[in-house]
Amino acid sequence: MYEAQDGELFKxxxxxxxxxxxxxxxxxxxxxxxxxxxxxxxxxxxxKRNSNVAWFLKSFGEWTxxxxxxxxxxxxxxxxxxxKITKYIFEHKKWGFIEEExxxxxxxPEHTDPELYCGDKYKVVRVEDENEFIKKVYYDYKYTWExxxxxxxxxxxxxxxxxxxxxxxxxxxxxxxxxxxRRWSRTVLSVLDINGELYALEWEExxxxxxxxEFYEQPYPVKLETKEVTxxxxxxxxx
Numbered sequence: 001m002y003e004a005q006d007g008e009l010f011k012x013x014x015x016x017x018x019x020x021x022x023x024x025x026x027x028x029x030x031x032x033x034x035x036x037x038x039x040x041x042x043x044x045x046x047x048k049r050n051s052n053v054a055w056f057l058k059s060f061g062e063w064t065x066x067x068x069x070x071x072x073x074x075x076x077x078x079x080x081x082x083x084k085i086t087k088y089i090f091e092h093k094k095w096g097f098i099e100e101e102x103x104x105x106x107x108x109p110e111h112t113d114p115e116l117y118c119g120d121k122y123k124v125v126r127v128e129d130e131n132e133f134i135k136k137v138y139y140d141y142k143y144t145w146e147x148x149x150x151x152x153x154x155x156x157x158x159x160x161x162x163x164x165x166x167x168x169x170x171x172x173x174x175x176x177x178x179x180x181x182r183r184w185s186r187t188v189l190s191v192l193d194i195n196g197e198l199y200a201l202e203w204e205e206x207x208x209x210x211x212x213x214e215f216y217e218q219p220y221p222v223k224l225e226t227k228e229v230t231x232x233x234x235x236x237x238x239x
Contacts, residue, residue, distance in 0.1 A: 017068070024071045025064045032076060036064055042079040049085050049133035053078070085134045086112045090122075103139060111135045118142070146170070150195050153219060164215035167192060167201060174198065175224055184211045191222060198222050 001009045002016035006023055010016045029036060043063055047054035060066045063074065088104040106112040114124050114137040122139040130136050143151070149163055159167075172193040179187035185204045192199050199219040206212050 020068050021064060021066075021071065024068050028071065028074055032074075032079070036062075039063060039074065039079065042081060043074075045081045046079060048131045049083070050078070081133070082109060083107055083133070084109065084111045086114075086116075087130075087134060087136045088117055088139055089136050090139050091125075153194065153199065159218060161215050164201065164203070164217075164219075165213065167194070167219065168203065168213075168215075178205075181207060184208060185214070191224065192219070194219075198224065 001011065002013045003009055004016045004019035004023070006019070008019055010019065025036060029039065032039065040062055043053055043057060047057050056066055056070060063071060084107070086106040087102055090101045090103050092099045092101060104117050106116070114127050117139070118124065121142060123142040125138040125140045127138070128136045141148070145166070149159065149167065152159060168190055173190050174193050175191035177189040185206050187202060188205045189200060189202050192201060198221065200222040201219040202217045204214040206214070
């Protein structure tokens with residue numbers, strides 16, 4: 001025999017579990033002063049913004065059929081359908097598909113300002129209503145990579161290796177000096193035209209397929225000067 005929490009005995013475990021669910025459901029309806037139908041209606045509405053509630057409704061159906069430990073978590077706060085959610089999203093293109101990165105989430109009685117997190121970094125691309133509770137604000141960078149990196153250089157901010165690599169690839173190289181070949185790499189000094197100003201950048205060029213180019217040094221402003229140089233050379237002449 002299986003005993004329910006009120007002491008009633010059942011021949012099957014399922015029978016005892018069903019009795020326990022009825023007891024818990026009665027406790028919840030009494031506490032919330034709502035009918036089972038009213039609670040179900042609230043949950044279905046809240047599921048539009050609460051993924052956990054949506055999952056349990058999909059998996060078990062009516063809330064009175066949920067596992068008892070989950071039923072006990074139903075309270076006035078969960079059923080509060082007055083809260084609004086504002087999601088701030090950044091879109092990435094990857095392998096031909098667009099992926100959404102959730103930057104920030106705000107929850108409150110009203111949706112928050114779309115430009116809340118813009119600052120000097122982001123700008124609002126568009127705003128969409130996912131449903132009556134959730135508003136999605138799509139962000140993009142306010143400045144292009146070129147504008148950002150130029151600003152960093154002029155303000156003396158240290159650039160990461162990925163930015164240094166892109167400098168050599170994406171800005172015009174007006175002069176280059178190449179050092180001697182070593183086993184794996186050689187030192188290269190590139191002079192780049194960055195928005196009309198010249199900057200020198202020293203980096204390591206890989207000489208094998210397995211050796212990648214490496215960037216450790218920061219760019220610095222330079223100017224190019226051309227000068228005539230007289231070179232003396234000694235020759236060995238046979239007598």
